[in-house]
Structure formats: C-alpha cells, structure tokens
Amino acid sequence: MTKKQKKTLYRILTAAALLILAALMPAQGPVRLLLFLVPYAVIGWDVLWKAVRNIAHGQVFDENFLMALATIGALATGEYPESVFVMLFYQVGELFQSCAVGKSRQSIASLMDIRPDYANLEKDGGSDEVDPEDVAVGDVIVVKPGERVPLDGVILEGSSTLNTAALTGESLPREVSPGTDVISGCVNLTGLLRVQVTKAFEESTVSRILELVENASSRKAKAEAFVTKFARYYTPVVVIAAAALALIPPLFLHGAWADWVGRACSFLVISCPCALVISVPLAFFGGIGGASKAGVLVKGGNYMEVLARTEIVVFDKTGTLTRGVFNVTAIHPDQYSEADLLELAALAECWSDHPISRSIKDAYGKDIDASRVTDVEELSGRGVRARVDGRLVCAGNGKLMDEIGVSWHPCHKVGTTVHVAVDGIYAGHLVISDEIKPDAAPAIAALKSIGVRRAVMLTGDAQAVAEDVAAQLGLDEVHAQLLPSDKVDQVERLLKERSSKGALAFVGDGINDAPVLSRADIGIAMGALGSDAAIEAADVVLMDDKPSKIAAAVRIARKTLSIVRQNIIFALAVKFLVLILGALGHANMWEAVFADVGVAVLAILNSMRALHSDKDA
Amino acid sequence: MKKHFKLIDLDCANCAAKMEEAIKRIDGVNDARVSFLSQKLTLDADDARFDAILQEAVKICKRVEPDCKIDI
Numbered sequence: 001m002t003k004k005q006k007k008t009l010y011r012i013l014t015a016a017a018l019l020i021l022a023a024l025m026p027a028q029g030p031v032r033l034l035l036f037l038v039p040y041a042v043i044g045w046d047v048l049w050k051a052v053r054n055i056a057h058g059q060v061f062d063e064n065f066l067m068a069l070a071t072i073g074a075l076a077t078g079e080y081p082e083s084v085f086v087m088l089f090y091q092v093g094e095l096f097q098s099c100a101v102g103k104s105r106q107s108i109a110s111l112m113d114i115r116p117d118y119a120n121l122e123k124d125g126g127s128d129e130v131d132p133e134d135v136a137v138g139d140v141i142v143v144k145p146g147e148r149v150p151l152d153g154v155i156l157e158g159s160s161t162l163n164t165a166a167l168t169g170e171s172l173p174r175e176v177s178p179g180t181d182v183i184s185g186c187v188n189l190t191g192l193l194r195v196q197v198t199k200a201f202e203e204s205t206v207s208r209i210l211e212l213v214e215n216a217s218s219r220k221a222k223a224e225a226f227v228t229k230f231a232r233y234y235t236p237v238v239v240i241a242a243a244a245l246a247l248i249p250p251l252f253l254h255g256a257w258a259d260w261v262g263r264a265c266s267f268l269v270i271s272c273p274c275a276l277v278i279s280v281p282l283a284f285f286g287g288i289g290g291a292s293k294a295g296v297l298v299k300g301g302n303y304m305e306v307l308a309r310t311e312i313v314v315f316d317k318t319g320t321l322t323r324g325v326f327n328v329t330a331i332h333p334d335q336y337s338e339a340d341l342l343e344l345a346a347l348a349e350c351w352s353d354h355p356i357s358r359s360i361k362d363a364y365g366k367d368i369d370a371s372r373v374t375d376v377e378e379l380s381g382r383g384v385r386a387r388v389d390g391r392l393v394c395a396g397n398g399k400l401m402d403e404i405g406v407s408w409h410p411c412h413k414v415g416t417t418v419h420v421a422v423d424g425i426y427a428g429h430l431v432i433s434d435e436i437k438p439d440a441a442p443a444i445a446a447l448k449s450i451g452v453r454r455a456v457m458l459t460g461d462a463q464a465v466a467e468d469v470a471a472q473l474g475l476d477e478v479h480a481q482l483l484p485s486d487k488v489d490q491v492e493r494l495l496k497e498r499s500s501k502g503a504l505a506f507v508g509d510g511i512n513d514a515p516v517l518s519r520a521d522i523g524i525a526m527g528a529l530g531s532d533a534a535i536e537a538a539d540v541v542l543m544d545d546k547p548s549k550i551a552a553a554v555r556i557a558r559k560t561l562s563i564v565r566q567n568i569i570f571a572l573a574v575k576f577l578v579l580i581l582g583a584l585g586h587a588n589m590w591e592a593v594f595a596d597v598g599v600a601v602l603a604i605l606n607s608m609r610a611l612h613s614d615k616d617a
Numbered sequence: 618m619k620k621h622f623k624l625i626d627l628d629c630a631n632c633a634a635k636m637e638e639a640i641k642r643i644d645g646v647n648d649a650r651v652s653f654l655s656q657k658l659t660l661d662a663d664d665a666r667f668d669a670i671l672q673e674a675v676k677i678c679k680r681v682e683p684d685c686k687i688d689i
Contacts, residue, residue: 004626050683057680063629098628101653228634277631281653 001099008095012088015043019084036080044071044087061235063272070268073246074589077258077265082589086269093597097278100604104286104611114166114185114206116150122194132184133201143193149186152204153195155179160191167209168295168544185209208535212297216288219300223564227280231273238579242267245583259585266582266592274596275571279603280564286610287560295543296553303539306522307557311502312494313452313550316487316516317459317469318355319509320526321547322434326359330413333428341428345420348386348393351376356416357384359432381460381483383418394421397462399481401426414468416461433465439548441473446551448474450558453502456494458487458516487516495521507550524550560610567603574599619661623688624678627656632682639677645670658687 001009018039025035044067051068054060067090074083119135120127120142127142132150135141140156143149149162159177164170164186173189176182182195184206201207220228246264249255284301291298298304318324333341346364349357350373361368376386382403383396394404395418401408406421408429415433419426444455456477459466466480479490491506498504498521506513506520514537517523525538526545535541542549578595581587627633633653640649640660648661658678662670675687 053683057683063631094628231631274629274631277634278653 002102005095005098005102008091011043012091012095015039015084015088015091018042019081019088022084023081033075033080036075036084040071040075040084040087043084043091044068047087047090061239063274066235066239066268066271070265070589073261073265073268077262079262079265079589086589086593089593089597093601096601097274097604100601100608101278101282104282104289104608114148115210116148116184116206119150120144120147132204135197135201137197137200139197141195141197143182143188143195145188145190145192147188149182149184149188149193149195150206151184151195151197151201152182152199153197154181155193156196157194158192160193161189162186163189164544167205170295170544170546209297212299212535212541213288213292216298216300219302221284221301221305221564223305223561223568224280224284224301227273227276227568231277234273235271238267238271241579241583242271262588263582263585266587266589267579269589269592270575270578270582270595272596275575275600275603276568278600279567279571279607282604283560283563283567283607283610286607287556287563290560290611291553291556294549294552294556296549296556297541297543298553298557299539299541303522304557304560306503307505307540307554308561309501309503310452310505310522310554312454312456312498312504313447314456314458314491314494314504314506314516314520315475315547316506316508316513317457317461317466318434319545320507321440321457321469321473322436324355324434324509326355326416326432326434328359328363328430329415329433330411330431331428332411332431334426336427341420342430344388344393344422344427345395345418345430347373347388348376348384348395348420351386352378352384355434356418356432360418360430363430381486391423395419397481414464416465436469436472437545437547439546443547443549443551444473444475446548447554450551450554452554454494456490458482458490460484460487484512484515487513488519491516491519495519505550507547509545524553563606563610567606570606571599571603618664618667619659620667622658622660624651624656624658625686625688627651627653627682627685629653629682632685636678636681639681640674643670643673643677649674 022035022039027035047064048068050064054062054064067087071083071087074086116132118129119132121130121135122140122142135151141150141153145160155176155178157178161173161175162182163173166187167183167185184204242264245267246261249260250257284304287304288298288301298307315321331338331342342364345360346368349360350368350370372389374387376384378384379396379400382400383394385392385394387393394400397417398408398419401419401421404421404424406424406426408419408426411417411429411431413431415431417429417431419429421427447455454476457466457470457475458479460482461480463480466478470478482490491504495504503521505522505524506516507524507526508517509526517525517537522540523538524540524542525535526542526547540553574595578587578591582592633651637649637651640646640651645663645666646660650659658674660671660674671689678685678687
C-alpha cells in the first residue's frame, strides 16, 4: 500500500468506529445529526472538497459531486446512518480499486521487467558501466553471467547459455557461441560474453517489445469503446432521472418530499459507471499482460476480440509448420558430377537469403567466390537466374524450367526440388527437405479442439511436399506452388468463406508474407524475435517459433473476452435492477451503494483473473 | 516530437479519459494518450511549441484531477 492508501485506510477505520458509536448513542433530533456528522466529516471531507473544487473548474457530474449530493440529500431526509455508511463504503471501494489496479499494474510491470539498466562498454582494455542508450552500433560490450543482455548484437567471444524466458515464455535455455546473434532482454546464465552491438537501444528488441506492450492499451477493443460511450451518456441520464424523481412526484402527484428525495439519492449513488470504466480496460490490460507472459504479444485489445473469434487458421508452411531449416538430401546430376552441380547451384544462389539458397550454400560448404557470379536476378516464387563464369545458370522449380523452355523430369524423392539448367540445357536437380516442427501436429489438434473449423496451409513449395506435410499434420486444405500474390488471392477467397462472426487468422514467419499478414483478419507472426518487419506487420507476435502458442493465444483471448462480457452484463444488470427497484421505492441507499461500489469491486476482482490467463494456456 | 511522461497519483479512469480529450484539443498537438493503467501520458506535438504545450497539458491535468501531477 502506498502512503496515500494507508492514510485512507486509517480514516476508514476511525470513521467506522465513530459511526458505530453514533449509532449506539440514544440521542434524538439535532444532537443525533451532530453525532453522525462527526464520522461523516472524517470520511467525506475530501469528497465534498473535491466536489466543490471541481465544480469551480467546470467539472460537473463527476463522482465526487454525485456522492456529495447523494449523501447530503440522505442527511436532509433524516437517513443519517445510511448517509455516513454510503460515504464510508464509497471510500472503501475507492481504496480497494486503487490497490487492485496498482497491484495488476505492478504485476504487469514486473512481467515486462526486461529493460536493462546498464551496459558494460569496453574501453581501452577495461569496461565502463554506461546507459544502454549511450552505446553506439559497432561498440563492443561485455555481458557477465547473471546480467541481462542490454542491446542486440552478435557474439565475438565466449559461449554461454541464455535464458530467454522473459521474452519467449520458453524456459529451456538457449546455447550461444561466437557468431550467434543475441537479443536484448535475455539473461546470460553461464559464461562471459563479448558482444558487438548491431542495433542502437531504441531499435533493439527490448525497446520494441516494451513500446508494443505499452501501446497495446491504446488500441481499444470494441467493448472498451462501448464502455466509454456508455459512460458518457449513462451518468447524465441517471442524474436527470434522479432530478425528475425528486421533483415531479412531490410537485404534481402529492408524493412525500422525503420519500422521493431519498429515492433520487439512491439514483445518484448508482450513477457512476466506475465498475465498467475501470474493469473492462483492466481485463484487456491483464489479458495482454498474461499473454505476454506466455510469449505472445497481442498488439491491442481490438486484436484480442478478433483472436477470440478465430474460425479459420491459414498457415504458411516454411518456418511456420516446418523448421525452415533445409538440408540438401539428394543430388541427381545429368551430365555433371555431383560436386559440380552443387557448386553451380551454390554460386547461382550466392546472393539469395532464401532458406533454400542457404541450405544449398551450407551443403556446398566452401567459401563462395562471388566475383564469378554476375547478372543475378531473383525470380520470386520460381528461383534465380545468374551468370556463373559467363554461363547462364537458372536454378529453381519446374515453373522456371518451363518458362525458359528446358525439358526437365520430376524427382521420385519427396522434398523441394531445385532444378538447374546451364545455358538452356538441363543439368540435373537437388532435393531439399525440411523437417516438420515437433509440436506442429499437436498445435493443429489443439486448434481443432477449441473450435477452429478449418486449418489451411499455403505454400510456394511443390504439391507432393505440401500434401505430405498436410497428411502428417491433419490439415483440412492445402494449396501448393503459390506465388506470394496467389497467397493473397487464396486468403481473399477464404475470407469470403468464413461465417459473419468468425475470423481468419494467418500465421507466417514474417518473411515475405507481410501482404497476407495485413490482409487477414488477424496476422500472426512467429519466431519474430529480432525480425522488425514481422513485428511491424503482424497484429499478434509469437516470440518463439512454436505453432502451439496459437491455440494458447486464442484461449487467452477467449478468457479475456468472457471476463469482459461477464463484467458488462453483471454490472449493467445489477445497476438497472437497483435503479428500477429504487424508483419504485423497494431499494434504499444500502442496495444502491452495493450496486455502485460492490459491483465495481467484484468486477475488478473478476478482471484480475485475466492476468493469470497464461496458466490455462 | 513524441515524449512519454509519468503521471503521479492518477486515481480515476474517467478523469484519464477527460484529460486525454482536453489535451488533444490543445493547438499544435498531433496526438495525445493518457493511459490510466500504465499511468502515462504520451504527447506527440509540434517541436517548436512543445514546452508551451506541455505547460498547458499540466494545467489541464490540474483542472481535471487536482491531485495528479505530470512528472517532467
């Protein structure tokens, strides 16, 4: 508890004691009023003061004013104990709210406690502790065991294991050695590391994640927008109704003043929409916090809402369902030797960063003399064309071979086939296979079990490979040999086939699929640690590369949404019920104060459950 | 220029919304956000008038919720 909260607590206790004392005194008339005014003043002076001050500032209809009016009205109609109790309970509620909100804020903050405090900058043999913001790209920093990696970089010296749990939710430490990229926010566990910084602090992973989470609460969900709008009308309407209730029946219908003013006061007590205004954003905030604890970054409450409705999940294959680590598994040359074919392919692909190109270069294993290669042209979705030692080499899929009019033959081995043609003559092919991620099949099963109707895979890869993967994973639909633009078309078609309430999620690794990510109702990028483009384009970012996190994210979103729904329905139902009962004279101040503060407290408690969503995921 | 400020003793969600509305209406403000949950003000405003705008935001904050202070 903060100092301010403690002070309120003491005031509440004092006022409660004084209230009991006043209630026990057998006093009558003005003396009785005075007796109750003592606890009233102790507990309510600041509310009255704020009410006056805010009116002076032009803030009418704020909760202080309403509480002041309601309790003074109650005092005027002779309901002394009620009046004091309402004020007391209101303060208890406020105190509770402030504690609860503070607590959830803290637990989210500690969850996101990845901001490094300092960096050990290497300087003439020694090292200096500096602010991470002052470290420039290219500087060398030292990360000792137990310290947090302050900036993104690449290891120059030393090997160690890194704990990435704060970023990915993954508890298995990651092995790193010289040459490995390290990401800020990880904790160095065992060895001393010398790291060359590759990104300035504002650009580094830690800063990006923090900014993302901090901005998440500004992207409002529809439910939040509804609550804000509702609050804007609800209070004035209830206050006007209260005024009508206090004036019309006594003036025109011979009602008793005390009775109707009393009813109006209970209206005023219920007129604050606090229960909704606090609990709904808190639930989204908690849900987003809980999700990030599980390694899932949701960029806003609005995406939570869409995620919860997910009905069709479209996957990219490479890097999403499969590891994206390719190995050359067969070399079938025509005319050339195996080594020559591999060399030609490696040279032609030498500038490409595509996973397939990388695997060919890895298989080649030797240093590539890039000066032998000229006129490189990457043909999206087909392959590459380049001049190697002056000869025109084309390496790619069957489509590319058809295009350049080379007769080719398919391979009997399942995998991605890269055909190579030299000066328009077929030279043979390489077979490259990828491995399915171990948790891909359980991930699809989990999605099905939570009610996702269709799981679809889109890939640029060959039909045979795609079908093989789809069969192993139990996917409903598979479309192969797609160019990036075909993927957008497929997603457009699937968007038309979803039901009006359902949503389509696209899951990709963020490389080359930005257009699809943004076209889908919700774009999910995975394994996005360090990939700025993916973090930018996606609505939901999975920090590690486990497809099973998708089902977890949907579950968290659904739980959050159901908490929000419960709160809205519960708060509105109780408020309207008590409003109606109050107007009819069946509910008094006691019920009214429950409908206000009691409901707010219960709604907040309910919202705090969202923070622990990761436990169910 | 975009800057973040901490808000101290921001106690009411409704007031946060009111503050945000009012700060957005200051001349020269491109965007403003008051987050009740993270207790932060994000102010995106013209560089030239930034300090003047900030002073005005402080005044608004004081008017809407007198207990709340902007930590500059």
